[in-house]
Amino acid sequence: MTTDATTDAPGSPGAQPLVPLHCLPRAEAGPPRLAVLPTGTPVWVLTRHADVRQALAHPDLGRAPLYAPDAPPITLTPNILDDPSSILNSDGPEHQAIRRTVQRAFTPRAIERWRPWVDGVVRELVGELVGSGSPAEVVGALTMPLPVRVISRLMELEGLDTERLGRWSDHALSTTAYSAEEIGAAIREFGEFGQQLVQERRKNPGEDLVSSLVQAADQTGGMTEAQITSLTIGLVIAGHETTMTSFGNALVYLLDPERTDRPGRPEHPDRAGAWRRIGADPAAAAAATEQILRTVPLGDRTTAPGSLRRATADLEIGGVTIPAGAVVAADAVAANADPEVYPPGPLDLFAPLGTPSLTFGAGPHHCLGAWLARMELELGLHHLARALPGLHLATPVDRIEWRTGLVTRSPLRLEVAW
Amino acid sequence: MSDAPKLVVTVDRSRCIGSGLCARTAPADLALAPDGRATPTRPATEGFAELTEAAEMCPVEAITVRDAATGKLIAPAW
Numbered sequence: 239m240t241t242d243a244t245t246d247a248p249g250s251p252g253a254q255p256l257v258p259l260h261c262l263p264r265a266e267a268g269p270p271r272l273a274v275l276p277t278g279t280p281v282w283v284l285t286r287h288a289d290v291r292q293a294l295a296h297p298d299l300g301r302a303p304l305y306a307p308d309a310p311p312i313t314l315t316p317n318i319l320d321d322p323s324s325i326l327n328s329d330g331p332e333h334q335a336i337r338r339t340v341q342r343a344f345t346p347r348a349i350e351r352w353r354p355w356v357d358g359v360v361r362e363l364v365g366e367l368v369g370s371g372s373p374a375e376v377v378g379a380l381t382m383p384l385p386v387r388v389i390s391r392l393m394e395l396e397g398l399d400t401e402r403l404g405r406w407s408d409h410a411l412s413t414t415a416y417s418a419e420e421i422g423a424a425i426r427e428f429g430e431f432g433q434q435l436v437q438e439r440r441k442n443p444g445e446d447l448v449s450s451l452v453q454a455a456d457q458t459g460g461m462t463e464a465q466i467t468s469l470t471i472g473l474v475i476a477g478h479e480t481t482m483t484s485f486g487n488a489l490v491y492l493l494d495p496e497r498t499d500r501p502g503r504p505e506h507p508d509r510a511g512a513w514r515r516i517g518a519d520p521a522a523a524a525a526a527t528e529q530i531l532r533t534v535p536l537g538d539r540t541t542a543p544g545s546l547r548r549a550t551a552d553l554e555i556g557g558v559t560i561p562a563g564a565v566v567a568a569d570a571v572a573a574n575a576d577p578e579v580y581p582p583g584p585l586d587l588f589a590p591l592g593t594p595s596l597t598f599g600a601g602p603h604h605c606l607g608a609w610l611a612r613m614e615l616e617l618g619l620h621h622l623a624r625a626l627p628g629l630h631l632a633t634p635v636d637r638i639e640w641r642t643g644l645v646t647r648s649p650l651r652l653e654v655a656w
Numbered sequence: 657m658s659d660a661p662k663l664v665v666t667v668d669r670s671r672c673i674g675s676g677l678c679a680r681t682a683p684a685d686l687a688l689a690p691d692g693r694a695t696p697t698r699p700a701t702e703g704f705a706e707l708t709e710a711a712e713m714c715p716v717e718a719i720t721v722r723d724a725a726t727g728k729l730i731a732p733a734w
């Protein structure tokens with residue numbers, strides 16, 4: 239997507255090149271520890287796989303209480319993730335009522351039905367990239383248009399202005415890139431788009447995801463119009479932003495020529511061989527996708543050290559008593575490297591995970607789009623590596639321009655050659 | 657519904673991510689254990705509609721519902 243988000247200017251005086259996401263330091267898995275959010279609010283940070291999983295599924299740890307009148311401040315500049323109408327910030331039966339309207343469309347089998355179509359889109363985009371000749375820019379050619387096309391098809395948003403979508407999306411997920419006023423204005427505009435879409439599909443329903451969610455919500459009742467709109471625009475954002483980010487960062491990781499030279503980082507001894515294997519064998523691409531999702535984070539997590547929850551009762555996690563009202567951060571990045579669960583040392587990119595990673599969370603808020611994201615990433619990596627087995631980065635990793643000031647971080651552009 | 661088939665529910669606990677959707681959909685037959693994973697509450701049951709929905713709603717397809725007599729898969733089936 240095009241973006242106005244502040245970009246790091248490599249080479250400008252005093253600018254420190256940002257490390258790729260797979261090289262970010264991560265907390266070591268250990269007992270719960272007390273830290274402080276940028277707002278000054280104390281937070282219990284959970285880093286062990288078992289503790290994170292338990293917290294995310296715990297009935298006494300909710301999202302809505304983070305936005306209750308008595309809640310301590312958790313964000314300096316609110317964005318769309320702080321919308322109280324969002325499915326993200328509801329709990330219990332109310333959350334379930336929202337989730338039910340769309341859950342059936344996102345089960346593994348429901349997503350699997352889209353595979354031939356997604357496969358076709360990936361082949362087409364990769365074909366165009368190859369046809370454009372080496373070197374090429376892979377974000378604009380593949381990692382951005384793939385998820386946008388997929389979610390546009392599912393929601394029947396054909397003709398969607400992708401530049402406008404990119405602007406809304408960057409504002410909606412801004413941490414420091416934009417002012418509170420700019421973020422609020424963009425979210426309002428995006429919300430109006432969502433509201434019109436909902437009204438239009440209510441009047442003229444089709445076979446798409448928006449029509450089915452509106453029908454389900456209207457049949458069951460109990461959902462406010464704000465919740466229906468919020469869910470709709472939430473799906474648009476979640477449907478492309480995180481997949482684009484994950485795909486771009488996966489390519490940086492897989493094509494980083496220095497990867498094996500970064501001590502203590504997830505690594506694979508034979509970069510070029512691993513890439514060829516992803517292209518030669520779809521099962522290898524699927525295994526690598528799971529390992530990459532486990533080990534390459536989506537962002538710098540400058541706003542919080544994990545996914546936040548707030549206790550509604552005194553509870554015990556990891557041998558520590560968390561008092562009612564306290565804020566908890568479930569650090570899935572640390573938990574995904576917990577040596578109790580995943581073997582420490584060099585990463586075997588093609589080993590089965592064994593225990594599911596916590597990248598998509600756990601509990602009631604487990605990522606709705608997890609299977610769709612997996613499939614897009616798996617097919618994207620496989621077809622790109624199959625078509626271009628000798629693919630490599632044309633820009634050194636420390637010269638990559640990043641989208642920054644947002645919840646997620648990914649390459650703004652990524653020059654590749656073959 | 658005395659002639660309704662007896663059903664057996666199983667949960668693949670390694671797949672289960674503890675969404676709790678099943679326990680809310682079919683509370684008589686599925687509950688979240690203290691470790692946050694779903695678990696059947698009784699060996700056999702007849703709660704057809706709720707269980708089918710629970711199995712079909714599960715985000716990771718960890719729930720299977722079978723006919724107790726024949727072993728036939730009832731849900732998820734669509």
